Amino acid sequence: MYTGIQHLHSGIAYLALLALILVIIYALIGSLSGREFTEKDRKIALIAFILSHIQLLVGLILYFISPLGFSLLKGGGAMSDATARLTAVEHPLINIVAIVLITVGYSRAKKISTSRGKFRSIYMMYAIGLVLILSRIPWTSWLN
Template sequence: MYTGLLHLHSILRYVVLILVLLSILQAITAGNKPYTPANKKVNLFALISCHLQLVIGLVLYFMSPNVDFSKMSEPTYRYWNVEHISMMILSIALITVGYSKSKKAIEAKAKHKAIYVFYTLGIVIVLLAIFTMKDRNPWWNM
């Protein structure tokens, strides 16, 4: 079960990345265009995929042999114990706030701006987490 969830988590990251980048691209190119139902759907699917990724990640966190709090002095274990989960929760929280703000905004320009700002901050944190993992983690190729 662990291996299957790990593979699902690895595959779903590409779905998340594509949907979040598509949301950001739509928000950047929108200008003064109206906020369409298609914009809302892409933004919502990005949000849902992020939350699904979080749930799968939390299940993996509690099952993982890489999470061992007795070895916090080792960079690999510290990464999995604290850094990865903290950065991912923060990024998903930012994406959730962005979607919520765009939903509450009245003007289309404000909706697009909320998506652009918060989804961009969220994806930057995800990318930072990925690149810090590559530099310090021998299990990066999993």
């Protein structure tokens, strides 16, 4: 079960990152071109929103069942080891903050009345979230 959830977490990560990148580009183009924000635009942003939230949910499940997650904090040595600190503290905390920012961007876009403002809320908050996510991916273990 652990291995399956680990593979699911890695697989959804590719989809979520790709969706975030595409939505950011799409919203940036929409904002710069001055076109109207439509229901289609909202649904495209919603896809990245949902994928990032699913990724967070699977990641939290993995965090609590993995020997590399929450259990590292119990030993007390996680903070002195950079790899253990990334896995046990930095990766989950920063990614929760990133998903909160993505959520704020999507929620604000629904309340803003101008199309440019809606696009801007999405591309700015999604981009900040994406940068945070990319900064805390454990690249050495993810690419192996």
